Amino acid sequence: MALDRFGRDIHYLRISLTDRCNLRCVYCMPEDMHFRPRADLMQDEELLALMPLFTGMGFHKFRLTGGEPTVRANVVDIVRGIAQTPGVRSLSMTTNGLLLKQLARPLAGAGLQRVNVSIDTLDAAKFKRLTRWGDVHAVWEGIQEAEAAGLTPMKLNAVIVRGYNEDDVVDLAALTLRHNWQMRFIEMMPFAGISEFQQTQVVTAQEMRDRIEARLGTLAAVDGGRLDGEARLYRLPGAPGEVGFLSSVSEPFCASCTRARLTADGKLRMCLLREYEIDLLTPLRAGAATGDLQALINTAVWHKPWGHGLAHNAVPLNRVMSDIGG
C-alpha cells in the first residue's frame, strides 16, 4: 500500500500515453501548441517496465489519458500489456472519442474495461468552436461503438466554458433521461499560458446545477451526496442515468484524492494543479534498479501535496492540461 504523509492510500494512476491530440480545445491548450519530441516520451517497453513497480506498491486502478490516448501508435498492444500486468484490477481510458469507431472493439478485446468520452456540447457548430476543429458526429458514433463493444458503464465528460457552452448543460444532462449513462460536468481549471481565460470564463458546479434544475427538475443526490471518485452524483426525476459534477475549483475534493499521474515523458506528478514531479524515465534509461525506482515512487507519494492552491491563486505554470494527462 502506498500511503502519503496524510494517510491517503494512493492507488490510482492516470497514465498519459502522449501529449499529442487530434483536437485543440480552447480550455486545454493553445492553438499553436508545440509537442515534445517523440524520443522524450516513454517508449512502449519503458511504460510496460514501470507497470509492475506500481502494482507491486499497491496501485491497482489505472486510466489511460493524454493528450489523446487513441492517437498513440500501438495503443491496442499497450492496453493489452497493461491489462495483463498482474495486480491491475481496473483499466479505463479518457478519450475524445473521435477514433473509437475503429478502436472500441480492438481496445475492449485487449482488456480495456471502460471509457470516459469527452463531449462538451451536442451542437455541431459549438463543438467546432470549442475544439477548434472537431466533428461532434464522429464523437457520437464513437460513443455508440464503445457502448456496443461493452466499454460500460458509459461516462461522458463536459467542460463548461462561459460564452461557449453554459446553456448546453441542459441538453447534455437530458441524455441521462434516455440513457443509462453518467454525464459529468467539469469546472474549468487554470494552467500555464491560458489561465486568464480559464479563470474568467469558469462556470461553477452550482450554476450548472441551477441551470439544469430550472429546466429538468430537481437533482436528487445519489448515495446521500457522497463523492464517487471525483464526482458528486445526482439523478433527474425518473432518469436511468446519473449527472455528476467535478467541482475542483469551487468545492475541492483533495482530502479524498487517491491519484497520481504519470506524464507521457515519464514524470510522476502527484497533483494535477501543483508543479511537483519526480522523474522516473531518466533513471529507468540509466539502468536504475527496481528498488531504486520504487524508492523514487515512494518519495513522490510521500510528498503528495495536501491539496491544490487555486484559492490562493497558485496556478501550475510548468505544463498545460494536455501535457500532464487529465
Ligand code: SAM
Ligand atoms: N483527449 C482526451 C479527452 O479529450 O478526454 C483525454 C485528455 S483530456 C486532457 C482529459 C479531460 O480533461 C477531458 O475531459 C477534458 O475536457 C478535460 N480538460 C482539459 N482541459 C481542462 C481544463 N482546463 N479544466 C478542466 N478540465 C479540462
